[in-house]
Amino acid sequence: MANSISMVNRVSTAVKALFKKYPMASNAVVYGTLITGAEFTQQTVTKKLLVKPPHQEPIDTGSLGRYAIMGTLIYPNVLYIWYQWLDSRYVGTATKTIVKKLLLDQFVLTPPLLCAFFIIMSAMERKADIFEECRKKMIPTFQMSCMFWLPAQTLNFVFVPPVARVVYVGTCAFIWVNILVWIKRQQY
Known part of the structure; x- marks a missing residue:
């Protein structure tokens, strides 16, 4: 038992050191x-678990790749820089500060992130009109994001230390992307 605890402590120390030395890269990974895992989860449920053989479909690795690009190269870097700025500009956990952070996060950052999601994904999918999906799905997606992210971000800004914000958001995003992937698959 002592060896297990010692090993967990060593791993924990190593992970903390990686996040301290390479914060953007660690957050991106x-x-x-988590984002790619959310897409994999959605595909597993919709293509494997909810259908019986022989109607099961293979996992779409191209889609997994697109989510990996969004989740590794785009979103975590934007979020890392955003939260650094937000936390340096609005310090503390006073109610007024939290409300400012929530409003800025939801109404300044979220709309461009959602637009980027639909437009970049459509471009990577080589759709003829890369803006069509954004036009059709932006408003209902934003409404749903308010219901999900405002409570999630309240917890983030009150309880999560700044160094762990992107990982916390990534964990919440695992749930959110399952919702987003479901919305993306809907016909509007």
Whole structure:
């Protein structure tokens, strides 16, 4: 038992050192893994678990790749810089500060992130009109994001230390991307 605890402590120390030395890269790996995992989860449920053989479909690795790009190269870097700025500009956990952070996060950052999601994914999917999906799905997606992210971000800004914000958001994003992937698959 003591060896197990010692090993967990060594791993924990090593992970903390990686996040301290390479914060953007570490956040990108964790966030990208969670986002890609959310797409994999959705595909597994919709293509394997909810259908019976022989109607099961193979996992779409191209889609997994697109989510890996969004989740590793784009979103975590934007979020890392955003939260650094937000936390340096609005310090503390006073109610007024939290409300400012929530409003800025939801109404300044979220709309461009959602637009980027639909437009970049459509471009990577080589759709003829890369803006069509954004036009059709932006408003209902934003409304749903308010219901999900405002409570999630309240917890983030009140309880999560700044160094762990991107990982926390990545963990919440695993749930959110399952919702987003479901919305993306809907016909509007």
